[in-house]
Amino acid sequence: MSTDGTIHARAIRKSFGPKLVLKDVDLDIASGEVCCIIGPSGSGKSTLLRSINGLETVDTGVLKVNGENLGYYETETAYHRLNKKQIAEQRTRIGMVFQQFNLFPNMTAQENIMAGPVLVKGAEKGAAARQAHELLASVGLAGFGDYYPAQLSGGQQQRVAIARSLAMDPEIMLFDEPTSALDPEKVGEVLAVMKELAKKGMTMVVVTHEMGFAREVADSLIFMDDGYVVERGDAREILRNPKERRTQSFLEKVL
Amino acid sequence: MLNSNGHRRETTVSRVDPALKPRLRRRSAFEYVAWIICCLLAVGILFSVSTNPNFKWHVVARYFTHETIIRGLMLTIFLTVASMVFGTLLGLVLAIMRSSSTKPIAATAGVYITLFRGTPVLVQLIFWFNIAALYPNLTIGIPFTDISTAVDVNALIAPITAALIGLTLNEAAYMAEIIRGGFAAVGKGQIEAADSLGMSGGMKMRKVIIPQAMPSIIPATGNQVIGMFKETSLVSVLGVAELLQSAQLIYARTYETIPLLIVASLWYLVMTLLLSYPQSKLEQKYSRTSSRLPRKAKKVVLTAPEGIAR
Ligand SMILES: Nc1ncnc2c1ncn2[C@@H]1O[C@H](COP(=O)(O)OP(=O)(O)OP(=O)(O)O)[C@@H](O)[C@H]1O
Ligand SMILES: [Mg+2]
Numbered sequence: 392m393s394t395d396g397t398i399h400a401r402a403i404r405k406s407f408g409p410k411l412v413l414k415d416v417d418l419d420i421a422s423g424e425v426c427c428i429i430g431p432s433g434s435g436k437s438t439l440l441r442s443i444n445g446l447e448t449v450d451t452g453v454l455k456v457n458g459e460n461l462g463y464y465e466t467e468t469a470y471h472r473l474n475k476k477q478i479a480e481q482r483t484r485i486g487m488v489f490q491q492f493n494l495f496p497n498m499t500a501q502e503n504i505m506a507g508p509v510l511v512k513g514a515e516k517g518a519a520a521r522q523a524h525e526l527l528a529s530v531g532l533a534g535f536g537d538y539y540p541a542q543l544s545g546g547q548q549q550r551v552a553i554a555r556s557l558a559m560d561p562e563i564m565l566f567d568e569p570t571s572a573l574d575p576e577k578v579g580e581v582l583a584v585m586k587e588l589a590k591k592g593m594t595m596v597v598v599t600h601e602m603g604f605a606r607e608v609a610d611s612l613i614f615m616d617d618g619y620v621v622e623r624g625d626a627r628e629i630l631r632n633p634k635e636r637r638t639q640s641f642l643e644k645v646l
Numbered sequence: 647m648l649n650s651n652g653h654r655r656e657t658t659v660s661r662v663d664p665a666l667k668p669r670l671r672r673r674s675a676f677e678y679v680a681w682i683i684c685c686l687l688a689v690g691i692l693f694s695v696s697t698n699p700n701f702k703w704h705v706v707a708r709y710f711t712h713e714t715i716i717r718g719l720m721l722t723i724f725l726t727v728a729s730m731v732f733g734t735l736l737g738l739v740l741a742i743m744r745s746s747s748t749k750p751i752a753a754t755a756g757v758y759i760t761l762f763r764g765t766p767v768l769v770q771l772i773f774w775f776n777i778a779a780l781y782p783n784l785t786i787g788i789p790f791t792d793i794s795t796a797v798d799v800n801a802l803i804a805p806i807t808a809a810l811i812g813l814t815l816n817e818a819a820y821m822a823e824i825i826r827g828g829f830a831a832v833g834k835g836q837i838e839a840a841d842s843l844g845m846s847g848g849m850k851m852r853k854v855i856i857p858q859a860m861p862s863i864i865p866a867t868g869n870q871v872i873g874m875f876k877e878t879s880l881v882s883v884l885g886v887a888e889l890l891q892s893a894q895l896i897y898a899r900t901y902e903t904i905p906l907l908i909v910a911s912l913w914y915l916v917m918t919l920l921l922s923y924p925q926s927k928l929e930q931k932y933s934r935t936s937s938r939l940p941r942k943a944k945k946v947v948l949t950a951p952e953g954i955a956r
Contacts, residue, residue, distance in 0.1 A: 444842055445841075446838055446841060446842065475846065475847070476846070479844035479845070479846060480844065481844075482841065482842055482843070482844040483843065483844035485842070486842070487838075487839075487842035489835055489838065489839065491833075491835045493833075493835040493836055493838065493839035494839070495836065495839070495840075495853075495854055495858075496858065497854075497857040497858055506843065506845075506853065507843040507844070510843075510845060510849050510853060511843055511844045511845055511846075511849070552839075555843075556842070556843075559843060559844070
């Protein structure tokens with residue numbers, strides 16, 4: 392179990408019933424890389440992201456996260472499902488931030504942040520509380536520890552959610568449209584936290600419609616459409632000068 | 647017709663500040679008629695009930711706090727509390743089994759719930775009372791060893807035991823559905839968030855799902871308590887001397903059937919009313935907290951256009 396922070400995918404496929412949602416998707420993300428995934432609605436961005444932390448299981452293909460096969464172990468002939476405990480262990484090393492924040496409403500901000508370390512990793516409460524304090528300060532919410540999610544604005548909730556994921560000390564952070572449920576004036580505060588995180592060298596995969604963020608922060612960019620990775624490469628390069636027709640027409644619409 | 651014209655003229659004449667005028671509720675003629683009919687009916691019934699000597703209100707008064715009745719009431723309360731407590735615990739187990747991803751476990755709970763909700767409680771009670779006919783001797787022991795004790799089922803299943811088992815097992819099926827409904831009301835996102843932190847199944851249940859399911863489970867459970875209080879009257883058929891049976895025991899002797907049924911009914915009514923107050927408080931409390939939960943964000947997403955350009 393070494394620290395790694397890489398994601399490699401080869402020809403992964405995923406279908407929901409008869410509908411193929413990921414079609415031979417390849418992915419290579421290096422440690423410390425910030426990768427943005429863009430594309431129209433229903434193109435499979437969320438499904439790809441959710442596959443990376445095992446919320447969805449892919450049907451076929453190779454998917455290595457942090458250098459390990461995610462959710463499975465490999466033998467000569469097949470992939471065998473890991474047991475729940477091993478899967479949970481892998482998950483603790485991958486943080487996930489949701490569009491809907493998904494903070495636990497029955498816990499305060501601080502308890503939310505402490506939930507992972509204390510309940511999952513068995514960390515000592517005092518140490519976890521201190522860590523929660525630091526994390527809250529780092530997302531600009533010092534002093535908000537005793538607030539319940541319902542008492543926080545969307546932007547504040549999302550920052551607590553980011554802190555909650557960071558509390559597990561993950562190698563990789565996944566963001567699924569982290570600012571799409573926010574009022575426009577709250578988007579900036581969340582993006583600022585993410586920018587900070589990128590600077591610190593966190594491996595990040597971000598599904599987003601924020602082209603400004605992609606241009607400024609992302610190293611690489613992936614454009615998905617209809618389950619295919621249509622174009623991938625350097626973020627600024629693609630945004631400035633997309634090669635594929637479909638990328639061009641999508642960017643024309645959103646920029 | 648009359649007052650619509652009248653009102654309009656009034657507004658132009660009167661000096662009351664138009665901003666401060668009260669807004670009156672419109673009462674239809676139908677409402678007045680309904681009131682009159684209701685009052686007439688109420689007076690008629692009251693008159694008949696209080697003057698008809700066959701109601702024997704003095705008998706009602708005499709037996710209302712009679713020792714037998716009070717003892718019956720106590721037993722009824724005991725049966726209600728015990729069957730609710732055990733039924734809820736078993737229901738919780740069933741609900742967790744029902745939501746299990748292991749098929750046979752979920753199916754077992756499903757069959758249980760179907761059986762116990764699909765047959766009348768009365769039949770179940772009589773069934774448990776007569777279970778000795780099926781298994782006259784119960785042997786409790788450890789499989790594949792000689793350690794065991796034989797129990798005479800007839801002695802074990804006394805009427806009150808049968809009553810308790812019957813009510814508990816039946817209630818468990820209903821509580822399982824209520825609790826499972828509560829679980830289902832917890833958003834998928836909450837479970838995914840817990841999963842993404844690597845929480846185990848049991849941890850998720852205890853720390854995330856159950857606390858959030860409580861607001862919908864508790865008021866429903868309160869309703870079940872009220873229902874159960876009256877349901878216990880069914881066990882009178884087993885000869886358990888709960889409230890109704892106590893009343894029956896007395897009128898079998900004195901032939902004062904109606905007054906004693908009134909005594910029992912009054913007690914059921916009093917207890918139900920006493921329980922309804924905390925129940926309505928619970929309902930209010932939990933409907934308020936659940937509306938404080940962050941549901942707003944969800945709505946925003948549903949209406950937000952995809953791929954908003956910024
Ligand atoms: N659990 C599911 N069951 C069945 N179909 C699903 C499920 N999840 C996603 N899909 C389908 O898979 C396709 C891709 O969905 P996905 O959520 O990955 O798209 P997306 O690119 O994230 O879109 P959006 O921008 O709207 O979030 C869609 O057509 C969707 O209907
Ligand atoms: Mg999506």
